[in-house]
Amino acid sequence: MFPGVAVITGAGGTGIGAATAKAFAAAGCERIAITDLNEDSLQQTADAIKSTHPNTRVLSKAGNVADDHFADSLIEEVVSTFGRVDYAVNCAGVLGKPFRSAETSLEEFDRVNSINYRGCWLSSRAELRQMASQEGLPSHDPSRPSQKGSVVNVASQLGIVSRPGAPAYCGSKSAVIGLTRADAIDYSRDNIRVNCVCPGVIETPLVMEKPEVRAAILPAVETAPMKRMGQPAEVADAILFLCSTQASFVQGHAMVVDGGYVTV
Numbered sequence: 594m595f596p597g598v599a600v601i602t603g604a605g606g607t608g609i610g611a612a613t614a615k616a617f618a619a620a621g622c623e624r625i626a627i628t629d630l631n632e633d634s635l636q637q638t639a640d641a642i643k644s645t646h647p648n649t650r651v652l653s654k655a656g657n658v659a660d661d662h663f664a665d666s667l668i669e670e671v672v673s674t675f676g677r678v679d680y681a682v683n684c685a686g687v688l689g690k691p692f693r694s695a696e697t698s699l700e701e702f703d704r705v706n707s708i709n710y711r712g713c714w715l716s717s718r719a720e721l722r723q724m725a726s727q728e729g730l731p732s733h734d735p736s737r738p739s740q741k742g743s744v745v746n747v748a749s750q751l752g753i754v755s756r757p758g759a760p761a762y763c764g765s766k767s768a769v770i771g772l773t774r775a776d777a778i779d780y781s782r783d784n785i786r787v788n789c790v791c792p793g794v795i796e797t798p799l800v801m802e803k804p805e806v807r808a809a810i811l812p813a814v815e816t817a818p819m820k821r822m823g824q825p826a827e828v829a830d831a832i833l834f835l836c837s838t839q840a841s842f843v844q845g846h847a848m849v850v851d852g853g854y855v856t857v
């Protein structure tokens with residue numbers, strides 16, 4: 594179902610990026626590049642894929658998505674190893690400290706935005722440059738044109754609605770939604786689709802590791818009609834749908850995967 598090459602940022606550990614990399618492998622993608630700031634957790638994901646899908650080739654390269662040059666060097670390495678980039682998922686992200694704007698320092702604002710927004714833009718810029726320069730994969734369905742690539746950015750329900758004490762995070766995720774729409778408009782003529790997912794509260798280390806973060810975020814679970822946390826694999830499934838040719842006419846969309854949270 595996924596001929597070609599997938600690239601996933603923020604793919605270390607047990608969060609949404611790692612689940613997405615594993616889901617690509619399970620769906621038959623045989624060339625997967627993964628990256629994360631944390632080298633050990635990245636290795637965990639690579640090992641997990643290799644043990645369940647020994648025919649899948651995995652390129653893992655640790656690095657910081659906020660670094661000006663990292664995304665370009667990653668995509669260069671992916672292309673020299675695997676030849677192309679067909680599916681790109683920009684998942685690396687951090688939460689901000691739980692302060693209102695008046696108590697938020699410039700350093701904290703810049704830290705969150707340089708990873709969540711600027712890092713997403715730097716990654717997608719490198720991916721889009723490569724996708725626009727390559728031939729599309731052949732389409733086996735005459736009703737669906739060949740696509741040169743598909744980018745999925747990981748935004749958040751907090752890019753659509755907000756919550757107390759998260760101005761830098763909410764702003765960074767709204768920016769990711771805006772970036773997604775702008776790129777969708779600009780790259781349609783290249784047969785590249787650009788969409789994003791907006792997860793609700795998902796059971797990942799980002800939310801679960803620190804007790805004070807859990808205390809701030811878990812009340813939102815009760816607000817959502819489905820009244821439970823989502824699992825990383827449930828977001829990964831939405832991401833794979835958006836990457837797949839089944840979503841061949843889905844462009845510039847911000848897909849919520851949130852148990853109904855933003856509908857309340």
Ligand SMILES: NC(=O)c1ccc[n+]([C@@H]2O[C@H](COP(=O)([O-])OP(=O)(O)OC[C@H]3O[C@@H](n4cnc5c(N)ncnc54)[C@H](O)[C@@H]3O)[C@@H](O)[C@H]2O)c1
Pocket residue numbers: 602603604605606607608609610628629630631634656657658659684685686687688708712747748749750791792793794795796797798799800
């Ligand atoms: N878990 C949730 O409830 C939730 C909800 C909405 C959106 N999200 C978004 O989903 C994405 C994935 O988060 P997750 O919940 O899986 O958390 P996670 O902490 O498991 O994954 C985030 C990954 O990004 C990596 N990372 C952080 N800074 C980086 C940097 N500068 N360069 C490269 N990698 C970096 C981390 O090492 C980590 O492996 C994030 O963008 C997050 O904002 C999560």
